[in-house]
Amino acid sequence: MTILRVAVDAPLDTLFDYLAPAAGPAPAPGTRVRVPFGRRRPVGLVMAHAPSSDLPPERLKPVQETLDEAPLFDPGLLQLLAWTARYYHEPPGSVAATALPAPLRQGRPLPEPPLRVSARGPAPDAMTRRAPKQAALLDLLSAGPRRADDPTLPAGWRATAARLAARGLVDIEPEPAAASWDMANPGPELNAAQADAVADVLASLGSFSARLLFGVTGSGKTEVYLAAAAECLRRGLQVLVLVPEIGLTPQLVQRFSARLGVPVATLHSGLGASARLAAWADARAGRAAVVIGTRSAAFVPLARPGLIIVDEEHDPSLRQHEGLRYSGRDVAVMRASISRIPVVLGSATPALESLRHAREGRYALARLPERPGAARHPAVRLVDLRRHPASEGLSGPLLRAMAQHLEKDGQVLLFLNRRGFAPALFCASCGWTADCRHCDARYTWHRRAARLRCHHCGHETALPPACPDCGADLRPAGEGTERLEEALVRRFPGVALARIDRDSTRRQGAVDRILDDVRDGRTRILVGTQMMAKGHDFPGVTLVGIINADQGLFGTDFRASERLAQTLVQVAGRAGRADRPGEVLVQTAYPEHPLLRRLLEGGYEAFAEATLEERRAAGWPPYSHLALLRAEADRPQRAMAFLAALRDAVRVPRTVTVLGPAPAPMEKRGGRWRAQLLLQSAARPALHRALDACSDAAPGLAESRGVRWFIEVDPQDLF
């Protein structure tokens, strides 16, 4: 008897056993099935076959329907899904749901391969007069076959193509998967460091290796990706590229498709469900040569995987913070290891985890120390805000530098990681502050919208005309990008200015428009949040201003300084590409702070070395492993009581330290009271055993009623 072990998207940390359908062969692992599940008939994924079940035979039900003729996932990918579920302590069904595009999750069929139309030859002369439409299409297709879903084909082409097909002049057939792909355009000649990195990657094709590509912004990492990818494609192997956010890096997709001239599939949340499904199916069938996607693309099936690239591997957006809480980068490394292919992690500011792996030899390290050509590193200067107080965020030295750079036709980029007009609104007379009624947080004042918005729970409310307590006038405290923008309009009248943050880019295509205007030089000053720090190339920018470095200097989180250093270096890296030297001004009230000094004197690497030593001494990651048990409830004290009971109920290995329970740093958020238990260990297996003990014990606790809880492995912040 064959038992099917099926992942079903239900909040239970287990697979479910079913019998094969009454008729037909048992669906293979990797196949979707529809199963009876209580009163529902959900779609499940067969993860494995088993010879027997723990359930008595009379309780086993046959699956209702097999949904795929062939498995969607190969055994290696199924192994990856199973590993992800175990490692992140999430139900296998929730991992399968993350890996499947929405239509497949809902039981829709895998789409048929798209059709391809190709011409057997150019239009004969006579046709041009007698059937000009047919002739035009034939000429278009003689340049190369087109996919039937190509939106650039002329209107009404289908009828014309059918007529041509009837005459035997064009072929219409399912799009085949190419055996290999030739590069369209050769890139620049690589420098020695780039060439070495490419050679190392290529030497390890067909076996697992992880490689950290550590190169400053503009040092040519993307050229390394492109050269390695081109060779993979020539050998008929597909390349998977993970990026933090595609919407913010349209340039990368363009560079891959323009240089390589091959079908590039993109996978990200900005796509409609059917476009996403089509891209997923192209990747699986081997029709897409390159797949560029955000974190969930780490699970996309590939017919012939050759190489995985993770760009900006330090970026927190590679991690998902809701539902399945996983790191796309770490899943990608595990995938490479299971599939025995190389993975390249690229960054100008690598995560300390990755640097430690490189230091200890688990990852190979490739450095790109220089910018190609004449491009020079920007000069960084600190502006002491105690000596040069800022008004509306702008100090005298920064304003003077801006005027100089604008005068010389340079562009200016100002970084402020806070959107809205002001992060707080208060009454100068009685001290009242506008606080979110659902969170332990202040409302941000959005002046243009005349609203108060909470950036933690999304709640918004009208701006009170005066202090609700005493009737005096309300004043803003601090500044966000909106206020900075207004101040700049007054100080630099007539200078074209743009703002890039989540508020200014809500409309479709807004990001592209703003970035194009900066790149073309139409925009002289760009104000923005970290949205602008992500891999954009702004050749005309000669001055970068960091409005306030101090938010990150005294963060309560042990990772705050790492994030600050990464952001500063990434933002500074936007200046002085191409052949114009750049200047970076960092405004701070703490110019003697050791973090800033280290960054300034030794760059990111010196900072990272020192910080790794501190982490080692303190026993923090990457020298120990962390997991958080987070709980929340809609009444105070419940989450705390639950975690306290859990702590008492479980026996954890001696090598695991349990800290807490403690109220979350922001205890009330979105109307719920939150608490957490921190588990720490130098040994991963012990940590995972402790987590297993917690998930086993939790449901049985009386205190778990009304409490929502979850585990977060390798949490990126402790908030």
Ligand code: ADP
């Ligand atoms: P990164 O990805 O590290 O930011 P890029 O690969 O985008 O760097 O390179 C920055 C710029 O330098 C790009 O315009 C790129 O085309 C150019 N470049 C990179 N490598 C070379 C090279 N070997 N010769 C000439 N130009 C190069």
Ligand code: ZN
């Ligand atoms: Zn008041």
Ligand code: ZN
């Ligand atoms: Zn709120």
